[in-house]
Amino acid sequence: MIGTEVQPTGAVTPAAAKGSKAEGGGGGWRSHLGSLAFLAPGAIWLGAITIYPLIATVRNSLYDASATNFVGLANYKAIFTTATILTTFRNNVIWVVVFPLLVTFVGLVYAVLSERIRWSTAFKTIIFVPIVFSATASALIWRSIFDLDPHIGVVNAAIQTASDWFNPPGLYPVDTSAGQSVARLASTGVAPGPGGNLQSTTSVSAGDTVELGLIGVSPTTLSTLGAQSAIEPSSSQKDITGLVWRDFSPANPSARGVVQSDEVGLPGLQLSLLASDGSTAGTATTDAHGDFRFTNVGGGSFRVQIDPHNFQSGFTGTFWLGTQSLTPTSGLNRTEQALFNVPLVDVAMIIAYLWIWAGFAMVVIGAGLAALDRDVLEAARIDGAGEWATFRRVTMPMLSPVLIVVLVTMLINVLKIFDIIINMAPGSSQEEAQTLAVVMYNSGFSGLGNWGLASAIAVILFILVVPAMVSNLRRIRG
Amino acid sequence: MRHINNVGLIAAGAVVVLAVGACGGSSGNGSSSPATTQIGGSATLWAEWTSTEQQDFLASLAPFESQSGVTINYSGKGNNTDTAIASAVAGGAPPDVALVPDPATVQTLASKGSIKPLDSILGNLTSNYGSAWNQLVTANGKLYGVWFKGANKNTIWYNPAEFNAAGITSPPATWEDLIKDTATLKAAGIAPFSLCTDIGWPMADFWQNVYLKTAGAQAYNALAAHTTKWTDPTVTTAFTTFGQLVGDPTNLAGGLQGSLANNYPECVDKVFPKPGAQPQAAMVFEGDFVTSEITANSSNYTGGTTGAGGAACTTDASKTPCYNFFNFPAPAADSANQGAVQGAGDVAIMLNDTPQSEALIKYLAGPQGASIWAHLGGFASPNNKVPSSSYPDSVTQADAKALVNATGFVFSLDDLQGTWEKNMWQDMLDFLRNPSSSNITAIQARMEQQATTGLGH
Numbered sequence: 001m002i003g004t005e006v007q008p009t010g011a012v013t014p015a016a017a018k019g020s021k022a023e024g025g026g027g028g029w030r031s032h033l034g035s036l037a038f039l040a041p042g043a044i045w046l047g048a049i050t051i052y053p054l055i056a057t058v059r060n061s062l063y064d065a066s067a068t069n070f071v072g073l074a075n076y077k078a079i080f081t082t083a084t085i086l087t088t089f090r091n092n093v094i095w096v097v098v099f100p101l102l103v104t105f106v107g108l109v110y111a112v113l114s115e116r117i118r119w120s121t122a123f124k125t126i127i128f129v130p131i132v133f134s135a136t137a138s139a140l141i142w143r144s145i146f147d148l149d150p151h152i153g154v155v156n157a158a159i160q161t162a163s164d165w166f167n168p169p170g171l172y173p174v175d176t177s178a179g180q181s182v183a184r185l186a187s188t189g190v191a192p193g194p195g196g197n198l199q200s201t202t203s204v205s206a207g208d209t210v211e212l213g214l215i216g217v218s219p220t221t222l223s224t225l226g227a228q229s230a231i232e233p234s235s236s237q238k239d240i241t242g243l244v245w246r247d248f249s250p251a252n253p254s255a256r257g258v259v260q261s262d263e264v265g266l267p268g269l270q271l272s273l274l275a276s277d278g279s280t281a282g283t284a285t286t287d288a289h290g291d292f293r294f295t296n297v298g299g300g301s302f303r304v305q306i307d308p309h310n311f312q313s314g315f316t317g318t319f320w321l322g323t324q325s326l327t328p329t330s331g332l333n334r335t336e337q338a339l340f341n342v343p344l345v346d347v348a349m350i351i352a353y354l355w356i357w358a359g360f361a362m363v364v365i366g367a368g369l370a371a372l373d374r375d376v377l378e379a380a381r382i383d384g385a386g387e388w389a390t391f392r393r394v395t396m397p398m399l400s401p402v403l404i405v406v407l408v409t410m411l412i413n414v415l416k417i418f419d420i421i422i423n424m425a426p427g428s429s430q431e432e433a434q435t436l437a438v439v440m441y442n443s444g445f446s447g448l449g450n451w452g453l454a455s456a457i458a459v460i461l462f463i464l465v466v467p468a469m470v471s472n473l474r475r476i477r478g
Numbered sequence: 479m480r481h482i483n484n485v486g487l488i489a490a491g492a493v494v495v496l497a498v499g500a501c502g503g504s505s506g507n508g509s510s511s512p513a514t515t516q517i518g519g520s521a522t523l524w525a526e527w528t529s530t531e532q533q534d535f536l537a538s539l540a541p542f543e544s545q546s547g548v549t550i551n552y553s554g555k556g557n558n559t560d561t562a563i564a565s566a567v568a569g570g571a572p573p574d575v576a577l578v579p580d581p582a583t584v585q586t587l588a589s590k591g592s593i594k595p596l597d598s599i600l601g602n603l604t605s606n607y608g609s610a611w612n613q614l615v616t617a618n619g620k621l622y623g624v625w626f627k628g629a630n631k632n633t634i635w636y637n638p639a640e641f642n643a644a645g646i647t648s649p650p651a652t653w654e655d656l657i658k659d660t661a662t663l664k665a666a667g668i669a670p671f672s673l674c675t676d677i678g679w680p681m682a683d684f685w686q687n688v689y690l691k692t693a694g695a696q697a698y699n700a701l702a703a704h705t706t707k708w709t710d711p712t713v714t715t716a717f718t719t720f721g722q723l724v725g726d727p728t729n730l731a732g733g734l735q736g737s738l739a740n741n742y743p744e745c746v747d748k749v750f751p752k753p754g755a756q757p758q759a760a761m762v763f764e765g766d767f768v769t770s771e772i773t774a775n776s777s778n779y780t781g782g783t784t785g786a787g788g789a790a791c792t793t794d795a796s797k798t799p800c801y802n803f804f805n806f807p808a809p810a811a812d813s814a815n816q817g818a819v820q821g822a823g824d825v826a827i828m829l830n831d832t833p834q835s836e837a838l839i840k841y842l843a844g845p846q847g848a849s850i851w852a853h854l855g856g857f858a859s860p861n862n863k864v865p866s867s868s869y870p871d872s873v874t875q876a877d878a879k880a881l882v883n884a885t886g887f888v889f890s891l892d893d894l895q896g897t898w899e900k901n902m903w904q905d906m907l908d909f910l911r912n913p914s915s916s917n918i919t920a921i922q923a924r925m926e927q928q929a930t931t932g933l934g935h
Contacts, residue, residue, distance in 0.1 A: 065897065084904075148732070148739040178733025179726070184664075218667030219643050220756055246667075250645035253662045319735045427676035428738040431904050442900070450897055 054462075060455035067451045075456035084431060084439075086338040091435045094346055095417055100410040103354055104403055107361020111369050112391075114362065124366070128359030135353065139423035142352035146320040156317040169314035171225060171268045172217060180216075182311045187247040188213030188257045196308035199274070203301035204242075209235045210304055211259065213247030214266060222246065222264055230265040231289040240294040242304060244269050244286050265290020272305045273297065321345045321425060323432040345429045349420050357413070361406050368402030369395075405475065412468045416461065436461050520549040521834040524563065525577035525824065528554035534854045538847040546841075548834045567592045567829070574835040575842075577626055577824040580889060581614040584827055588617035593827045595620035599836050603843040606863050610695075610887045615825055623825035624843040627851075628860040628881040631683055631765035631821045631890065632690075633803040635772075637749050638783045639791040640668050640760035649804035653691070656807050657722055660729050663760050669731035672759035673724060674745035675738050675910065678903025682892040684724075684763050685906055687820055689716040691808035695818045695886030702891045704933050708926040717909065717918045719809065725913035731759035737910065743771040750775055753796035763806075765821070766877050770856060772801050781873030802873060805880055817885030823860065852878070860884070898932025901925075 064071045079085050110127055114120040130138070147153030150160040174180050183192035189212045193199040204210050211232065230245035249260035266286055273282040273294045281302060284292040294304075325341040332340065372395065380394045396403075418437035425433040434442075436457055444454030527535050532554045539550055553573070555562045560583050566572040567587065578584060587593045597604065597620055604612060607625055615623035634656075636649065644666035650656040660670035674680035690698045693712040700706040701713070727733040731748055732740075740748070748758040750772040762768070772779050776795045778786065785791050785798025792798050808816045826842045828835050841847060848859035852868035858878040869875045881887075892899050905921050905928075 084901075148736065175733065178730075178736060179728045180733075184728070187665075215665040216667050221667070248666050250643060250666070253645035253665070317735075319739055322735065322738060426739055427678070427741050428907050430677050431907075 057455045057458050060451050061459045062452075063455075064452045065450040067455075071452065075452045076460075078453065079456055079460065083334055083338045084434075086335065087341075087432060088434055088436055088439050090339055090341070091346060091433060092415065092417075094342060095350070095414045095435065096411060099350055099353065099414045100407045102350065103357050103361050103410050104365075104406050106354065106358045107365045107406060108399075108403070110358060110362035111366040114366060115369060124359075124362065127362055130356045131359050133356055135356065135417075135419040136423050138352050138356050139349075139420045142348065142355070143321065143424045143426075146348050148317045148319050148321075150315070150317050153317065153320075155320060156315075160315045160317070163315035167312060167314060170310040170312040172221060172266070172310050173313035174311040175313045175316050177313075177316055182308070185214045185216045185311070187215040190214070190306065193305065196311065198306040200304040203276075203303055204240050205301045206240060206297045206299070207235055207237050208240055209233055210240070210242040212242065212244045212304065212306070213257065213259075214244065215246070215248050215256075217246050217248075217266065222266075225267050226288055227264040227267050227290070228288040229261075230259050230263050231291060232259055233291045233293070236293065238296050240273065240297050240302065240304070242292055243290050244271070244292065244306065245290045269310050270307045272307055274303045274305050276301055319344070320348045321429055323429050341432070343429065343432045345425050345433045349424050349433065352424060353414075353417070353420050357410065361410070364406050365399065365402055368399050372398055401475075405472075408468055408472050408475075412465060412472070415465050415468070516545075516547040517833050517837055518547040519832070519834045520551055521575060521832065521838055522551045522553070522573040523575050523577075523838070524553050524555055524559065524566075524573040526555055526557070526559040526579055528556055531856070534851050534857065537854065538850040539841075541846055541850070542838065542841040546834075546837050548837060550838070563587075563829075572829040574830040574832060575826055575828055575838050577826050578623075579822065579824050580893070581623075581825065582889075582894065584615045584623050584825060585617055587827065587829075588620075588622045593622055593829055594831045595622055596624065596828060596839060597621050599828075599839055600624070600843055603840065606843055606845070606861050608860070608862065608882065608884060610884050611860050614887060614889075615827075623827045624839060625823055625825050625860045626842050626848065628823040628858050628878075629765055629767065629821050630819060630858065630877050630880055632687055632806040632819045632880065633766055633768070633877065634761055634763045634806055635746075635749065635768050635801060635803045636761045637757050637791075637793065638800045638802050639793045640749075640757055642791065643793075644668055644760070649802075650807050652813070653719065653807045653809040660723065664728060669759040670729045670761060671723070672731045672745045672748035672762045673737040673740060673910075674742045674762065674764060675740050675907060676742045677900070678905075678907045679892065680742055680745070680764055681906035681910060682903050683765070683820075683890065685716060685720050685909075686891045687763075687806045688720045689713070689891075690818050690820050690888060691806060691815045692716055692719055692812050694812070694815045695888050698818075698820075698888050698891065702888070702894045704929050704935060708929055709922050713922055713925075714918060717913075717922070718915070721909075721913040721918075724910055734911070738907075743768075746771045747775060750779060750799065750801055751795055752776055753778075753794070755795070757793050766803075766858065769801070769873070781871040803876070815886075817883065818888065819880055819884040819886070820888050820890065821881065822890060823887075860887075895929070896932055898928040901928045901932070 060067045061075055062072055063069060064074075114124050114127075117123060133141075144152060145154045146156075148156065150156040172185075174182050174185065182196050182198060186192055186198055189201055189210065190198040191201050198212070198214075200210055200212060202210070209232075227246070230243060233241040233243050235241055243259070243265060245259060245263055245265045247256050247263065249255055249263050251262050252260055265288065267288045267290065269286045269290075269292075271284045271286070271292055272280045273284070275281045282294045282297060284294050286292045294302075322345060323341075323343045325337075325343055326347070327340055327342045329337045329340050376398065377390060377394060380390045385393070416437045417435050418441065421430075421433050421435055421438050422441075430438075440454050440457040440461065443450045443457065523539075525535065532552070536550075536552060539552075542548070543550055559576070559578060560580070563572065563576055563578065563583070567590075572592065584593070600621070603624075604621060611625050612621055615621060615625075640663070641649070644659075644663045646659050646662060650659050663670040686698070689701070689712070692715050693701075697706065697712055701708070701710070706712070723729055730737045742764065746762055746764070746768055747755075749760065749762045751757055752775045769781070776799065778795060778797065779799050779801050780786050781801055783791065783800060783802055785800050787798075789798045791800035805816070826839060828839050843861075845859075845861055845863040845865070848857075848861050848864045849868040851857040852859065852864060852874070853870065855870055855874070858869075858874060858881055860878075860881040862882045864878070866875045866878070869878055892902055895902055902925065905925050909917065909921055
């Protein structure tokens with residue numbers, strides 16, 4: 001073999017020629033027998049778990065729900081004419097259009113950032129670590145983060161804290177987003193007024209006593225505020241005294257209007273005394289028994305007002321995982337809505353999935369950035385290009401192959417998005433949030449077993465993925 | 479050899495003596511079950527129960543095994559029981575006895591001749607069940623099944639402490655009373671209902687109960703079979719009646735938004751919370767399986783209107799919280815439907831006629847097995863010979879009584895709708911989002927179309 005190196009390249013051919021000519025005849029397949037023997041197990045396995053199911057699925061898509069009667073293209077027709085499937089396609093479009101672009105952009109920002117900061121290793125680790133989470137784990141975590149209840153959901157808790165700083169809630173919050181209203185609290189001697197307040201129905205003057213009864217106040221609020229039994233106040237010559245009490249008696253639930261022995265006062269209510277011209281002549285607060293007093297009111301007639309900010313509920317939570325549409329589609333019919341709604345839950349789920357994959361994009365793009373030819377950037381700088389111009393006209397075009405790899409990989413990834421939706425969207429949002437893979441699972445595997453429809457969806461999903469896969473393969477082959 | 483023969487004879491004699499002794503001993507226990515003689519042999523038994531329920535079921539079969547000497551080979555099939563039995567019958571190797579979770583399977587198998595009629599085997603044991611129950615498993619005038627386990631989905635669960643705080647001394651007996659009680663609860667500042675929405679099945683269960691109580695069991699079955707159209711006025715009445723409750727967001731804890739965020743079982747936790755949380759509503763609707771969620775939240779929960787040791791019920795789950803239910807009320811005008819119950823159940827059928835399977839069927843028709851499982855909890859039987867004392871508390875006793883005395887028993891309508899069941903659930907959520915009468919008309923038209931496509935007729 002010593003002489004092999006100095007031999008011209010033609011020296012390789014005699015051995016190959018010898019192998020193919022040795023058995024004579026045309027094919028020479030026996031020489032490949034060894035290779036075939038090694039390939040066979042893998043090929044059989046591949047055939048069994050990939051090729052055969054592929055063919056079986058295509059065949060099933062042309063049959064009915066139990067895969068026994070031939071129905072031709074009926075399943076495909078059903079897919080394109082059912083409103084719920086149109087919703088599904090729309091969701092897939094939202095994911096495919098928004099997610100790869102978003103994750104590439106965020107990855108690029110992170111990659112560029114991590115080059116500039118000193119503690120870049122720590123930064124990169126923090127951004128990359130979420131990739132260890134399965135989509136299911138991320139869905140459960142983010143579902144908790146986006147929870148409607150501000151006591152559970154971090155996002156709503158943060159907004160509530162900020163909102164309460166500017167608009168502190170009152171002691172008797174009335175949740176208007178849940179359909180409640182201040183007007184429904186009025187029971188005896190009060191009526192709703194403008195601006196969400198309650199005003200006494202009769203006018204009072206110095207020396208009068210007035211009793212105002214409210215209902216719809218929860219026992220929990222009362223015990224927190226330390227409400228005591230309602231005491232009817234005594235009158236005082238120059239003052240206006242009164243009582244604001246909870247006009248509900250558990251012993252006598254339908255009785256209204258009179259202070260019963262087991263009824264309690266409403267403490268901490270802030271009241272204003274309104275003169276006949278509308279101006280505020282005084283303020284008072286009710287005590288633990290619900291009593292209040294406006295001192296030295298002077299002449300004239302007044303009305304007692306329970307101020308609206310007592311009933312301020314503050315921020316009670318946004319339903320981030322709900323089906324509220326970001327696009328103004330309320331006037332459209334069902335089919336149009338199916339196509340043009342962008343439900344809020346999709347945004348929440350995209351964020352949850354982005355959290356997992358941003359690190360991946362950052363790492364791949366970061367590697368691409370590191371491999372950039374520094375001389376070209378230097379040249380650009382010498383030529384007088386600014387930071388942004390350099391980035392836009394030099395860095396980005398040089399990075400574009402890497403960016404496209406990330407984009408296409410994420411596109412294939414997101415076409416089959418499934419576990420995030422199943423685990424994160426609450427039951428009532430499932431139909432508005434579902435994607436093709438979810439519908440395929442629900443049709444085939446969860447109880448009903450409509451194999452024809454599930455197979456047809458699988459075939460469509462396959463057809464959609466093929467171009468992206470082919471382009472990626474071409475890219476890898478170079 | 480002779481030595482061994484003698485030993486063998488003595489051993490055989492000892493076995494016979496012991497067997498007779500065991501027979502005599504155990505026949506004293508089940509006073510109302512028919513005396514079983516030692517048959518020996520074995521029988522294959524399939525049912526849906528696995529894990530804890532399987533253990534409880536096998537415990538209830540233990541006396542049968544020792545009384546009759548029959549070895550039971552049990553296999554739990556989970557949610558696929560119907561499919562498993564259908565495949566086994568088609569394959570020619572069915573189990574001897576099986577318990578199936580829906581009467582439609584019984585009817586199908588009876589029409590194919592795959593199961594045996596039981597009238598002659600049971601004799602007067604058929605009187606252990608009300609006519610509403612026997613009717614469900616009768617085909618061509620012959621009885622094909624015995625009911626073993628029943629579940630009641632006609633239950634509205636309430637927190638007695640919240641009812642007391644609102645001065646409601648007795649639960650509502652009619653639908654109008656229920657509406658009045660929701661108004662009283664609101665005046666007391668307590669949210670009346672925690673509405674379970676999830677993917678729509680609790681809403682469907684709720685609506686089905688309203689339909690059952692307004693239109694009656696016969697109309698319900700006609701609608702389930704789609705001989706009544708979904709555009710029928712009785713369907714509209716059910717929607718508008720349902721809307722009286724759920725159409726007003728002030729009746730629901732958290733309003734519409736809060737309700738849509740409610741998966742099952744979070745909605746139950748809002749009425750029966752874990753220690754440290756306050757209840758957010760007074761009532762929640764779902765079937766009797768709710769009790770397992772309640773007791774899982776805290777072992778302090780007691781069934782009934784008083785807490786542990788007779789103490790007053792509190793809303794504090796770390797002290798003496800209680801839970802109770804009332805039967806789903808019918809409108810006063812439809813009081814004839816008050817006894818109609820919607821629920822579920824497991825019925826025993828015989829696929830192979832052997833002495834062992836006949837003995838097993840007779841045992842399952844008797845109260846002994848059911849009483850054992852009743853003691854263990856999480857079980858109710860429609861068998862009227864099962865004594866009330868078998869049940870661990872007043873809540874399960876009342877639950878079982880509702881099953882036994884049902885004047886009509888219907889199975890869950892949505893489970894009979896096949897491929898359009900999920901669409902039906904979505905339509906219910908659609909109704910909740912917009913309970914106006916124009917939307918009701920649109921939804922009814924859509925449901926009719928979905929039913930025709932989904933059921934094929």
